[in-house]
Amino acid sequence: MTSPSVPDDRQRADEWSARPRLVSSTLKGHHHVLHVWPLEDRTWVKCREPRAELLWFDRRCFRSEEQLLRALKEHRIECVPDVVDIGGVDFQGFIEGRTVGTRRWWSSRRVPDAIFDQLVDLFRETVRITPDMLKAERRCESQDRPEDGDTDSFLERLIVFMQEQVYEPNRPVFEGLFRELGVGDESFDRLRKRVYGLTRRPFCLLHADLHRKNLIVDPRGRLWVIDWELAMLGDPLYDLATHLYLMRYPAHQENRMIQEWCRVVEHIRPGSSLGWEQDLPRILEFKRVQSVFTDVIRESLKLRQRDDLNWAGLPLAAARLHRILTAAAEPLGSKTVPAHPQIMAALVRWHRQAGTRTGTRPKPVPDAS
Structure with a gap:
C-alpha cells in the first residue's frame, strides 16, 4: 500500500484518535491533501489523499512508502517521519514545522547555513545505503533495475519512462x-x-524529489525530509542534479552544495562523485x-x-x-x-x-x- 486510503482508513484512525473531531483536511501538499489526527499519546499522524486536480507523471520504485520509511529507520536515518500501526494500517507521523519553501526563505532562494548543513548530512546518510541493504519491497520492472554502477542504463530507463x-x-x-x-x-x-x-558510479538510495516543500524545519531547527514515494536506487549524481534543479539555489550556494556533496559522498563511498564535472x-x-x-x-x-x-x-x-x-x-x-x-x-x-x-x-x- 503506497498510502492509506480515504475515507476507510480515515474512519479507522478516527476510532483510535484521542480527539476524533480534531481532524484537519485543509493542509495541502504538492500532490496531496493531508488529513491529520491526534492520538492518545499526543502523537499526530497523517493520511494523504491525492489532489484530484494534479496529474502524476513519476515512476515509483518502492511498493510502500511506509515500508521504506521503516527500513530507513533501521538504517538510522532519523530525519524521516515515524510510521505508526493503527489497527493493522500504517500511518505516517505528522511533522510540525514550516517548509523551506515558505516566503521567509524563498525570497532570496538562499537556504540558512544550519539547514544547508543538514541537507549535506542527508546526502551523507543516503549514499551509504546500497541496493542490497534495503529490505523494502520494490515494484519496478526488472529492466528498471540496471546493474550497479550502470549510470547510462539508469538514465536511459528514465528517458524510456x-x-x-x-x-x-x-x-x-x-x-x-x-x-x-x-x-x-x-x-x-x-x-x-x-x-x-x-x-560509472556505485548506486545508492535516492530521494529523487528533494525540493523545498518536502523539507520541513521543526521549532527546534531540526530538518525533516518527507514524501519518499519517488525514492529509487541508482546514480547518486542524479539525486544531486534533481535537488539542484528543484531548489534553485543562488549561484554561490549551488556551487557550495556541489563541493560539499562531492566531499561527503567520496568520503563514504569512493567513486560516487566520479566524472561529476562532465555528467552533472x-x-x-x-x-x-x-x-x-x-x-x-x-x-x-x-x-x-x-x-x-x-x-x-x-x-x-x-x-x-x-x-x-x-x-x-x-x-x-x-x-x-x-x-x-x-x-x-x-x-x-x-x-x-x-x-x-x-x-x-x-x-x-x-x-x-
Missing part, C-alpha cells in the same frame, strides 16, 4: 501543441545523444527536457475552466512555458524558442481544438501497485 508513459499516452491530445512549441518524437533521440556516455550538466539537461513534457500538459490543463479558457491566467502560463522551453532549448535541439505571444496563441488554439473532441483528459502514469 518519459517517452512511453508520459509522452506517448498523451500524444493524441497534445501532439499539436507540442509541435507548435517545437518538441516531438525526435526530441528523445536528440536527448539520448546529449546524455549518453556517463561515468548532462543530467540537468535531462531534468530540463523532462519538465517540458510534463509542464506543457499541466499548464495547459490549468487554463481550462469547464468549457471556457482562463484568460487571466494565460499570460502567466505562457511565461512559465517560455522559461521552461528556453532552458531546454539546447538539449532539445531547438534553434528558436516560440515567443511569449506565440505560446499564448498556441495554448488558445489547443484549448479550442480540445473543446471540440471528447476524451481529452490526459493519461497519468498507471499505478502498478
